[in-house]
Amino acid sequence: MTAWSVYGGALSNQGSMKAVVATAYGPPEQYTVAEVPVPRPGPGQIQVRIAAAAINPADIVLPSGRFGDAVHLDFPHIPGNDFAGTVTEIGAGVTAYRIGDEVFGLAIPRVLRAMAGKRPSVSTGSLAEYAVVEADTPLVAHRPAGLPVEDAAALATAGLTARAVVQTANIQPGERVLVVGATGGVGTALIPLLAAAKTHVIATATDADADTLRHLGAAEIIEYREPGYPAGIDVAINAVLPGDGLSGLAAALRPAGRLLTITFPAPTLESIGRDDVDLHVVLDMDAELGGMREVGEAAMRGELRATIGRRYRLEQGPQACADFANLHTTGKLLITI
Numbered sequence: 337m338t339a340w341s342v343y344g345g346a347l348s349n350q351g352s353m354k355a356v357v358a359t360a361y362g363p364p365e366q367y368t369v370a371e372v373p374v375p376r377p378g379p380g381q382i383q384v385r386i387a388a389a390a391i392n393p394a395d396i397v398l399p400s401g402r403f404g405d406a407v408h409l410d411f412p413h414i415p416g417n418d419f420a421g422t423v424t425e426i427g428a429g430v431t432a433y434r435i436g437d438e439v440f441g442l443a444i445p446r447v448l449r450a451m452a453g454k455r456p457s458v459s460t461g462s463l464a465e466y467a468v469v470e471a472d473t474p475l476v477a478h479r480p481a482g483l484p485v486e487d488a489a490a491l492a493t494a495g496l497t498a499r500a501v502v503q504t505a506n507i508q509p510g511e512r513v514l515v516v517g518a519t520g521g522v523g524t525a526l527i528p529l530l531a532a533a534k535t536h537v538i539a540t541a542t543d544a545d546a547d548t549l550r551h552l553g554a555a556e557i558i559e560y561r562e563p564g565y566p567a568g569i570d571v572a573i574n575a576v577l578p579g580d581g582l583s584g585l586a587a588a589l590r591p592a593g594r595l596l597t598i599t600f601p602a603p604t605l606e607s608i609g610r611d612d613v614d615l616h617v618v619l620d621m622d623a624e625l626g627g628m629r630e631v632g633e634a635a636m637r638g639e640l641r642a643t644i645g646r647r648y649r650l651e652q653g654p655q656a657c658a659d660f661a662n663l664h665t666t667g668k669l670l671i672t673i
């Protein structure tokens with residue numbers, strides 16, 4: 337019979353590993369690095385020795401307890417969705433991977449399994465030396481040989497989301513596209529994709545980030561601390577503002593323009609104050625618009641590019657999470673292991 341550890345993986349006879357852990361609800365300043373059992377793969381799962389992991393807002397928001405009764409975490413909880421690494425053990429029934437394969441992907445915390453749709457990849461947490469993930473989902477794929485591990489980890493959530501947004505927007509060459517939140521993980525992945533689609537990209541940034549965003553393909557930069565969006569925008573993409581605070585952004589759209597947003601709460605035509613706008617909330621956890629294989633292919637074509645703002649070692653993981661919460665970020669914060 338399989339015994340299950342408190343953090344969701346089978347108890348290990350492979351010894352222990354280092355992991356970033358939250359031991360109770362609270363801010364990332366309370367995370368520590370602890371020795372925990374190495375998780376073992378169950379049926380349909382693979383064990384991955386993590387080489388690089390990237391931090392996302394969920395790694396801070398879930399352990400914060402902000403979701404209250406909607407999300408119940410078991411402690412110790414290991415944060416971390418995005419990963420790249422090497423397959424070290426195969427669960428029963430897995431045929432797509434072998435020990436030694438290089439893989440990368442997006443594995444959502446097990447606690448969100450019920451919210452994850454039809455084919456989630458759930459994880460024991462990637463801010464650790466090892467993680468177990470579901471194998472048979474489009475959210476995990478072989479890492480292309482030409483894609484560095486750090487870039488693969490940095491592009492998992494950000495690349496998948498950026499691709500989903502651009503496909504949903506049905507972008508046309510020459511369109512003026514405004515990206516709000518362009519300095520973030522998703523934003524920096526969006527800009528090269530939009531530039532590759534031959535659009536005119538207008539990006540929000542501080543002065544310090546302007547050159548980075550121009551290098552990624554932005555044609556114009558607007559200072560985000562003094563928002564004054566240009567008028568006549570064809571497509572506006574929100575990658576940071578709360579979904580119920582988008583009326584100012586919507587006002588910048590031309591008649592019948594498109595507004596795409598990836599944050600919550602989901603806006604309505606009423607809340608954005610425009611009834612002529614094509615409004616989309618993009619969330620593609622089932623990877624219906626393309627999964628990790630397509631992210632890898634787009635990266636190899638140069639359409640997706642990883643922007644890594646800061647690098648940390650696993651021992652610095654709690655600091656990395658605190659920096660993500662408290663400091664200005666440009667691109668992804670990455671933990672190498």
Ligand SMILES: NC(=O)c1ccc[n+]([C@@H]2O[C@H](COP(=O)([O-])OP(=O)(O)OC[C@H]3O[C@@H](n4cnc5c(N)ncnc54)[C@H](OP(=O)(O)O)[C@@H]3O)[C@@H](O)[C@H]2O)c1
Pocket residue numbers: 392393394493494497516517518519520521522523540541560561575576577597598599600618619620663664665666667
């Ligand atoms: N729907 C989906 O599938 C999906 C997928 C991934 C992420 N998300 C959500 O999308 C959001 C962005 O994720 P992310 O990983 O890109 O986050 P992130 O890396 O924290 O990026 C946010 C960026 O926006 C900047 N910013 C803050 N306030 C701004 C403002 N008023 N105007 C313009 N820029 C501003 C931030 O700068 P500072 O650091 O200076 O604040 C930061 O550079 C999060 O809410 C996340 O939960 C949704």
